[in-house]
Amino acid sequence: MFDPKSRAWIVPSLCLISLLVSLEVDGSPAPMILLESAVAKGAVCLDGSPPAYHFLPGSGSGVNSWLVFMEGGGWCRNVTECVERTGNFRGSSKFMKELSFSGILGDNQKTNPDFYNWNRIKIRYCDGSSFTGDVEAVDPATNLHYRGARVWHAIIDDLLAKGMNKAENALLSGCSAGGLASILHCDDFRSLLPSSANVKCFSDAGYFIDAKDISGADSVKSLYTDVVNLHGSTKNLPSSCNSMETPSRCFFPQYVMPTMSTPLFILNSAYDSWQIMNILVPSSADPGQAWAECKLDIKKCSSSQLQTLQGFRSQFLQALPTSNSTGMFIISCHTHCQSGGRPTWQDVDSPMIENTTIAKAVGDWYNDRSAVRKIDCEYPCNSSCPNITNE
Ligand SMILES: *[C@@H]1O[C@H](CO)[C@@H](O)[C@H](O)[C@H]1NC(C)=O
Ligand SMILES: *[C@@H]1O[C@H](CO)[C@@H](O)[C@H](O)[C@H]1NC(C)=O
Ligand SMILES: *[C@@H]1O[C@H](CO)[C@@H](O)[C@H](O)[C@H]1NC(C)=O
Ligand SMILES: *[C@@H]1O[C@H](CO)[C@@H](O)[C@H](O)[C@H]1NC(C)=O
Secondary structure, eight states: OOOTTSOTTHHHHHHHHHHHHHHHHOOEEEOEEEOGGGGGGTOOOTTSOOOEEEEEOOOGGGTTEEEEEEOOOOOOOSHHHHHHHTTSTTTOGGGOOOEEEOGGGOOOTTTSTTTTTSEEEEEOOOSSSTTOOOOOOOOTTTOOOOOHHHHHHHHHHHHHHTTGGGOSEEEEEEETHHHHHHHHTHHHHHHHSOTTSEEEEEEESOOOOOOOOTTSOOHHHHHHHHHHHHHTOGGGSOTTSOOTTSGGGGGSHHHHGGGOOSOEEEEEETTOHHHIIIIISOGGGOTTOTTHHHHHOGGGOOHHHHHHHHHHHHHHHHTSOOOTTSEEEEEOSSOSOOSSSHHHHSSTTOOEETTEEHHHHHHHHHTTSSOOEEEOOOSSSSOOOTTOOOO
16 A cells, blocks of 8 residues: 555655654634724724734634733824834734734643633734824824724624624734733623623733833823824723723723723733833933843842842732732733733743642632632742743
């Protein structure tokens, strides 16, 4: 039967190689859906192009369960920064490509036991306002469209029409600016789904705190004020947060969460690398660049810098919600975003607090198997942060 001249044996060996590669990468290609129909509603990216999302359908027990994950990528606070985004995928779907799903979005049951067979969606982020903007006018000089909130609604409407209106389980999630969006839109998401559904929200690296930078300036407050003003976000921030005199306050989870009613889970590092780099030590606060190395690698911080970081951790912990229905997993790794990749979500070396991986903590909380309020010990303690690279 075996013909040495044929290439028959090569085929299985190639299959084996590709199988090994796919196990190693644990990514499933997730096709992109360009939502052309949203353009008529003015729900567009900064450059006016249609918004987009990636979708893998659910199967088996997961067919009526929906995970909606919002992509992150900072904010644009002025015209220059927003125009810059129109030349890449952060402001235009023209530059977006197919993605691969992993971590909480992955379909590997072993590394993603609670969500692997759900309908999984990643909403692409091309508005620069955590999906809160809505300005009707378009300046012909720049052609910038500030329409993040319309993008949010257009995509959610499309998903509802595709079966999410029959959801039994739903989780709104996201990382970084998308993690913040998952908080800001949580009650709205809840209100759009069947009242019988189990609906919760899970923010990864989206708990940006209102803290002064090392020079004593309110850098992050002024960033958020600029973003909210430029994008016309006020009317799209949670109405429960009745702070219209200073609407940008409602961009901070610590002020908006106590006013909200849908259960939330906070995954964040107390030494979040983005927050250290942009809230605690923005370049404007460190003109001499004394923090240049420490910002990139916590092991290179001097003892006085480390003391400053411990102070930031204390502020972070004090800013956390006190409600015991809030789940939390506050790690001490110097990192940013941990749910979107298998190495940090759940794997042999993934970070743990009290022997619990992030995947288990979020699954236990979502499914009410237990309350989860885990806070890692202060750096440098015995925490498990292997293989974590900063963004
Ligand atoms: C936009 O914001 C950045 C960051 O603060 C700043 O460096 C830049 O000068 C601003 N540009 C304009 C036109 O205001
Ligand atoms: C939350 O706190 C309330 C009041 O202190 C208590 O009755 C309830 O059992 C707590 N729930 C959880 C999940 O710990
Ligand atoms: C974690 O697991 C190790 C080894 O299995 C065990 O010795 C230790 O007691 C556990 N720690 C906690 C906090 O559960
Ligand atoms: C980790 O814990 C062990 C035992 O509790 C201790 O001996 C060791 O010094 C700790 N390591 C660090 C880096 O704290």
